[in-house]
Amino acid sequence: MSDQRRRRVREAWDAVADDYARMRNPDGPDAALLDELVADLPDDATVLDVGCGDGARTLANLPADTLGLDFSRVQLGLARERIADAPLLQGDMTALPVADDSADAVTAYHSVFHVPHEEHPAVYREFARVLRPGGRLLLTVGRGSGNSTASDWLRSGHPMFWSTPGRATTLDQLRDAGFEVVWERLVDDPLGSEALFVLAELSG
Numbered sequence: 001m002s003d004q005r006r007r008r009v010r011e012a013w014d015a016v017a018d019d020y021a022r023m024r025n026p027d028g029p030d031a032a033l034l035d036e037l038v039a040d041l042p043d044d045a046t047v048l049d050v051g052c053g054d055g056a057r058t059l060a061n062l063p064a065d066t067l068g069l070d071f072s073r074v075q076l077g078l079a080r081e082r083i084a085d086a087p088l089l090q091g092d093m094t095a096l097p098v099a100d101d102s103a104d105a106v107t108a109y110h111s112v113f114h115v116p117h118e119e120h121p122a123v124y125r126e127f128a129r130v131l132r133p134g135g136r137l138l139l140t141v142g143r144g145s146g147n148s149t150a151s152d153w154l155r156s157g158h159p160m161f162w163s164t165p166g167r168a169t170t171l172d173q174l175r176d177a178g179f180e181v182v183w184e185r186l187v188d189d190p191l192g193s194e195a196l197f198v199l200a201e202l203s204g
Contacts, residue, residue: 104131
């Protein structure tokens with residue numbers, strides 16, 4: 001991602017943080033997927049939540065010591081207000097500031113498709129790098145193909161960028177990064193539509 005596009009995405013998330021948090025129902029089918037994920041993890045599991053946002057929908061439903069990572073400092077500030085004890089880190093998912101083989105699960109809700117799709121394979125390799133063998137990845141997958149930009153997203157005055165190569169290519173990219181797809185599900189999106197979620201397991 002170019003530095004300019006990276007800055008614009010970060011500025012847009014900073015600008016819409018409060019409105020986005022207010023518009024999203026913190027419960028719902030996609031939040032329930034986290035309960036299923038946690039139920040299959042060891043009691044002492046380490047989880048990395050990539051694109052944690054304000055934390056209400058993901059961090060709040062994950063183990064207490066889950067590391068929340070986000071590109072937006074404002075979003076991390078909201079997460080700190082809601083979940084005071086959660087470890088939080090600002091970072092870029094294309095180069096995670098996390099050690100190799102350090103997580104039992106990675107979650108990435110509505111986050112990967114804000115990275116240009118040509119960089120998605122690098123993101124999935126990063127997820128594989130930080131996961132232990134057999135680790136789980138739960139993420140939102142874009143169903144369409146291409147790039148789009150909302151010029152005034154959520155009336156923030158800032159553009160928001162989306163990019164996805166489509167479902168089939170994404171599944172191939174996950175397999176190339178060493179993941180085996182366990183299931184795919186369409187569930188309600190927090191802003192009122194439907195989103196495709198994929199659970200994958202790291203081979204080995």
